[in-house]
Amino acid sequence: MAERQDSDRESRRILERVGRETDPGGTSFVARSTKGVRDHVTAADADRADPIELWGTRIGRTLGLLLALGLMVWLVLYVIRGS
Secondary structure (H helix, E strand, C coil), rough: HHHHHHHHHHHHHHHHHHHHHHHCCCCCHHHHHHHHHHHCCCCCCCCCCCCHHHHHHHHHHHHHHHHHHHHHHHHHHHHHCCC
16 A cells, blocks of 8 residues: 555656646746756766866867857858848
8 A cells, every 4th residue: 555655646746747847837938948058058967076077068068059159140140241
């Protein structure tokens, strides 16, 4: 019987979490996306025990983001000038 109660509790916990994540009144899409980008660039998924990997990941992802933004700006300017 205890296993069933644990299973029911686990099921309720999962359903509540899904409800919070999909709740339209919760955090907005922009806020979730911004947090995701920030976590990605700051290497939240990198191994904290290895500082070289952590900083290498941060530097690489930051340079990649800057390169992507630079290319987008260049594309917009290219299209606006009509060249």
